Amino acid sequence: MSKIVILTGAGISAESGLGTFRAEDGLWAEHRVEDVATPEGFARNPELVMTFYNDRRAQSYEASPNAAHVALAALQQADGFDVVIVTQNVDDLHERGGADAIHMHGGLTTALCHHCGHRWPAPLVMDLADTCPSCGQTSTRPDIVWFGEMPYQMDRIERHLSECDLFVSIGTSGNVYPAAGFVQMAKMSGAEALELNLEPSQGASYFDKAINGPASQIVPEWVR
């Protein structure tokens, strides 16, 4: 049974109407990373950060999985392959497309108590006054990995990377670590590496093969 690890980024959700980060009209064009995606930014202005993720949650719930999400779910159910999807995305389009994914940067569908670590389903609009159902403290934050914070499930991800035969990267620019270093980790374990992206990423030179184009077209073609 060949093992495939698939890393996805914002590009796979672009055609579902969710903004990417580094595009001209991308998320980082409208917001300073330091203000909305760092623990320091949350400490400085928690209202701004809550509003930023409440808006992202509303947008992602209005969006639908596209043909790329659906194709990966079909591949994950297909016999003969052990497919692990690791996503940098905080939307739940992989799951709504029928797949399981490891959300290394967290997700919009859960809330996190920064006092006791408890997680619970996020209301559509999270509020700083929300209390933790477990410890009762008003210490709610988005369940998102911010810059400078340790990504989730790194041990599990590194084990999968060390065992895979094929590493596939879809819709990511390869700017953010440790995700941008996964191709080298997979290659060091003898895996082949394939990039499926609109354009060559920062790490394009590490890949053995690349197919450039919109994910909703090139991913179903590759899976077929």
Ligand SMILES: CC(C)NC(=O)[C@H](Cc1c[nH]c2ccccc12)NC(=O)[C@H](CCCC/N=C(/NCCC(=O)O)S[C@H]1O[C@H](COP(=O)(O)OP(=O)(O)OC[C@H]2O[C@@H](n3cnc4c(N)ncnc43)[C@H](O)[C@@H]2O)[C@@H](O)[C@H]1O)NC(=O)OCc1ccccc1
């Ligand atoms: C900016 C960068 C230099 N900084 C970092 O990498 C930092 C610091 C750092 C750590 N190690 C380093 C080594 C070197 C340099 C810096 C560092 N990393 C961290 O802080 C990380 C935490 C980073 C996570 C931050 N949170 C996010 N997301 C949640 C928030 C939120 O979503 O709001 S990152 C966020 O930005 C990244 C955006 O990248 P992409 O998804 O790739 O999106 P982008 O817009 O850039 O590109 C889209 C691509 O799609 C393509 N595309 C567009 N449309 C389509 C289309 N239609 N079809 C196909 N492709 C398409 C485009 O061509 C493009 O290539 C994603 O990871 C996303 O999750 N934490 C950490 O290091 O902790 C300690 C540690 C770690 C491990 C072990 C020990 C200690």
